[in-house]
Amino acid sequence: MKSKENGILNQSDIYFYTPSTQAQKIFLYPLCTGHYYYSPDYRLERNSYDSFLLMFILKGSCTIGTNEMTAAVTENQIAFLDCYQPHSYFTKTGWEALWIHFDGVLAREYYDLIHSSLGNVITLKSNYLFLKILTLLFENFHQNSNLKEPLLSQYIITLLTQLLLSQGEYETEIRNSNIVDEIVSFIHKNLSSPLSLDFLAKKASLSPYYFLRLFKDNTGFTPHEYILLSRINLAKFTLKTTDMSVKEIGLHCGFSSESSFCTAFKKSVQMTPSVYRNTSVN
Structure with missing residues (x-):
């Protein structure tokens, strides 16, 4: 579906998901996913949005902000944000990104573990599998596929595992x-x-x-x-x-x-x- 958000270009798409009560108890699950084209001077500032955000920059660059830091995220990098806390992302040049907001059991633990070692901006040695899974998630919603919740959870865990494996010491x-x-x-x-x-x-x-x-x-x-x-x-x-x-x-x-x-x-x-x-x- 098309976004009504200011600064999101018309070719962008967003899809929302409502997890079952069972998924909320035992799985990681998506809340929304999108393929966005951001216009120059786009800016978002939120006190909270109950989820965690993974955003892969396909083209261009943006700046992300939290209470602790401000950092640039460029093409082929990943922004990982705890959206329960105040956060922002903005640009003066525009960018294109695939992203997913997710939550669920152990989501906080995954975030804390990854963030403690890698911070909010992550560069993978190889983006292939991460981008493949993120694209697969988005395309399944885009095509209105009937994905089972255990598989959705597995996709998200695979994304997070790729981040964990990017740590040399890991x-x-x-x-x-x-x-x-x-x-x-x-x-x-x-x-x-x-x-x-x-x-x-x-x-x-x-x-x-x-x-x-x-x-x-x-x-x-x-x-x-x-x-x-x-x-x-x-x-x-x-x-x-x-x-x-x-x-x-x-x-x-x-x-x-x-x-x-x-x-x-x-x-x-x-x-x-x-x-x-x-x-x-x-």
């Missing part, structure tokens, strides 16, 4: 995350075996100190805490689904003795293994 974070993922997988396959910090650090080819810090950064738990929780969860499942004795279950889950198993289980679950087995609590 490549290191991905490698570190892969290391932790491999160790976590190993832990779950070997819960009945001894799993010391030194052993796991050696398996990850890291020092115990660095491995401990890396593991906690990625999981929120120390290796010891994670292993104990995993063993308790395995024990809870085994208590409910087998006739194995408490002692057998404790050894099966990697505890050194029945007494150490019972002590750890009661501290975590607030009841003994035997009581847990006979209750309806899952």
Whole structure:
């Protein structure tokens, strides 16, 4: 549909979307998207517009402003704004842009993570996938396609992921995350075996100190805490689904003795293994 906004040229288009109540609870979702041609001397100033804005500059340039900064955004760059806060964008020469206002669960967390490292003006090494997805989103609305909300959410997540991957240091974070993922997988396959910090650090080819810090950064738990929780969860499942004795279950889950198993289980679950087995609590 055509915009009625002053300073937006006639060849521009905008499309609005109303997310379902389910989408608002579990997805990222678009609120509106547009392909705009801005006239010289266009200016927008808002105290708030409840959403986050991704705007890809196709031609020309503009200036964006927040309470914290003013910055130029030029061709092939991306403006990323928290529109819940006062913001502006304007030009004296005109520009062309594809853009999307979006919101939803974790939108704030995505914005804060990206903004903390990249700021409000972002340059990608390769714009191909970002522009392809942003164009695909717009064209689907333009063609009145019946897009499913999980797919809309996936498109927006792909856009945000491209921004995250543009951080050079993020490549290191991905490698570190892969290391932790491999160790976590190993832990779950070997819960009945001894799993010391030194052993796991050696398996990850890291020092115990660095491995401990890396593991906690990625999981929120120390290796010891994670292993104990995993063993308790395995024990809870085994208590409910087998006739194995408490002692057998404790050894099966990697505890050194029945007494150490019972002590750890009661501290975590607030009841003994035997009581847990006979209750309806899952």
